[in-house]
Amino acid sequence: MVGFEALVRATILGLQFGTTLALLVAGLTLVFGLMDVINLAHGSLYMLGAYFGVTLVDAGGSFWLALVVAPVAVGVVGLLMEVFTLRPLYGREPLYQILVTLGLAFVVEESVKEVWGTSAQNFAAPAVLAGSIDIAGVTYSQYQAFVLLFTTVLVAAIWVGLERTNVGVLLQATAHDPEMVDALGFDVSRVFTGVFAVSAVLAGLAGVLLGPARAVTPSMWFNVVLLAFAIIVIGGLGNFRGAIVASLLVGLLTGYAALLVPSYTELLVFALMAVVLLVRPAGIFGTATGDPG
Amino acid sequence: MSAHPVLAVEGIDTYYGRSHVLFDLSLEVGAGETVALIGNNGAGKTTTLRSIMGLTPPERGRILFRGEEIQGCKPNEIRRRGVSLVPEDRRIFPSLTVAENVELAAAAGSTTTDVYDRFPVLDDRRDQRAGTLSGGEQQMLAIARGLVGPPTELLLLDEPTEGLAPQIVEDVSEVVEALTDDGITILLVEQNAELALELADRAYVIETGRIVHEAGGDELLHDPEVLETHLGVR
Ligand SMILES: Nc1ncnc2c1ncn2[C@@H]1O[C@H](COP(=O)(O)OP(=O)(O)OP(=O)(O)O)[C@@H](O)[C@H]1O
Numbered sequence A: 001m002v003g004f005e006a007l008v009r010a011t012i013l014g015l016q017f018g019t020t021l022a023l024l025v026a027g028l029t030l031v032f033g034l035m036d037v038i039n040l041a042h043g044s045l046y047m048l049g050a051y052f053g054v055t056l057v058d059a060g061g062s063f064w065l066a067l068v069v070a071p072v073a074v075g076v077v078g079l080l081m082e083v084f085t086l087r088p089l090y091g092r093e094p095l096y097q098i099l100v101t102l103g104l105a106f107v108v109e110e111s112v113k114e115v116w117g118t119s120a121q122n123f124a125a126p127a128v129l130a131g132s133i134d135i136a137g138v139t140y141s142q143y144q145a146f147v148l149l150f151t152t153v154l155v156a157a158i159w160v161g162l163e164r165t166n167v168g169v170l171l172q173a174t175a176h177d178p179e180m181v182d183a184l185g186f187d188v189s190r191v192f193t194g195v196f197a198v199s200a201v202l203a204g205l206a207g208v209l210l211g212p213a214r215a216v217t218p219s220m221w222f223n224v225v226l227l228a229f230a231i232i233v234i235g236g237l238g239n240f241r242g243a244i245v246a247s248l249l250v251g252l253l254t255g256y257a258a259l260l261v262p263s264y265t266e267l268l269v270f271a272l273m274a275v276v277l278l279v280r281p282a283g284i285f286g287t288a289t290g291d292p293g
Numbered sequence B: 001m002s003a004h005p006v007l008a009v010e011g012i013d014t015y016y017g018r019s020h021v022l023f024d025l026s027l028e029v030g031a032g033e034t035v036a037l038i039g040n041n042g043a044g045k046t047t048t049l050r051s052i053m054g055l056t057p058p059e060r061g062r063i064l065f066r067g068e069e070i071q072g073c074k075p076n077e078i079r080r081r082g083v084s085l086v087p088e089d090r091r092i093f094p095s096l097t098v099a100e101n102v103e104l105a106a107a108a109g110s111t112t113t114d115v116y117d118r119f120p121v122l123d124d125r126r127d128q129r130a131g132t133l134s135g136g137e138q139q140m141l142a143i144a145r146g147l148v149g150p151p152t153e154l155l156l157l158d159e160p161t162e163g164l165a166p167q168i169v170e171d172v173s174e175v176v177e178a179l180t181d182d183g184i185t186i187l188l189v190e191q192n193a194e195l196a197l198e199l200a201d202r203a204y205v206i207e208t209g210r211i212v213h214e215a216g217g218d219e220l221l222h223d224p225e226v227l228e229t230h231l232g233v234r
């Protein structure tokens, strides 16, 4: 029998995973909403975040330095990817972008094997957060509490930024009609590059944050990109709000499944995706027009 | 500056993929003029404006704005130089409010968002979602959006009265006339040939991607043969 404490614990851990997933998929869904690009290399950017992070920490840098530097470095990788491989392909059939980003994912995997080898890296959580903390009478590691707090604040800031700021308005307009936005005097190709780079930064950040909790290996990108796509399908392709809500749902589902039926966690996520597709093919928040939320 | 026409299109050929749409097309618009481009459905009017705006660049020929070649420029550069397109079907951003539509366009340049004097109907509806405006209001918003941002010297208007009730057509014509009075040069595409010729100083008639006629507005309007053969009017 599952006790109350265990349920509370699963909820908090699920939320923490969910908000980190939200960070991971926020960029992915923006890139899809604006550029119609299905970025299969998104999981690879997440993986690079984890590898850059572990390397910086091993080299004697602090975790906090890694938390800033690694995502920025991933952002630079993302920027180069966009400029040199995606930019020439906008407006073509989606298959081109799928093939290119899948190709990039394999290039990143092989490069990671070359540089770091095939064995798993040991990414230690920062020593200051090694202790534990009580929430509602249940004990967690301080690191998990930090991740929950940090990602919640960041995701909320991104959400508000998209709805309330001038940049948010520009992005909403670009998602709707990029050609018109260009004709109004905005260099849309720069907007695309900027969004892709920021999306990479967020993926890299998620990689650093989840790194200490999960195995850092050259093939970790694959499950992550599958999970991320399941989430944005559940939320409604290209719909930002939907992606965030779906992240939390999937996080909680994962938390409870880990408690109740640990071996079926992934199966349940994809079952949820299948159910959503059957009941609401455009996703929970999706509209027929694919209007970004 | 007056040495050059504001706009000179010189022998452009424009394609959509392999389909050849504009053939050796030339036209000129002088400073302060309102010039109409009229022709039947599918004649290539929108394509002409898209070519000028850099949205569908021509493969041959030149486009000069104030004497400078712009045919290789991106739409955003062309806009910042002073050409502004009010597109067919308006293409406002429906999920944004009126004010957000205007402010977004204004943010691309240095001019203020002060267009509400000219468009009182928008002033009352600043916080309304643009998608919920009536057709006429949406057209006003599209024109307003075309006037803010980088200073506009040449306005490209693509069928601004399409689908509007006669009274609203009247309102739109008044706006066009007021813009002309303010010294804005206008290239006006219209299916409503009579209206276009009333508003315009001169007009070009386009047929299957070629200019087949050029004349003063009155001249064309009173030439029944032109109206019938080229425009299928009455
Ligand atoms: N995106 C496109 N791809 C291929 N062909 C196109 C495209 N847009 C327009 N055309 C073709 O180019 C020709 C000219 O079209 P255009 O839209 O310029 O005509 P128009 O004079 O503006 O017509 P209308 O009065 O109906 O707006 C037409 O034959 C049209 O079918």
Ligand SMILES: [Mg+2]
Pocket (backbone or CB within 6 Å): B045, B046, B047, B088, B158
């Ligand atoms: Mg047209």
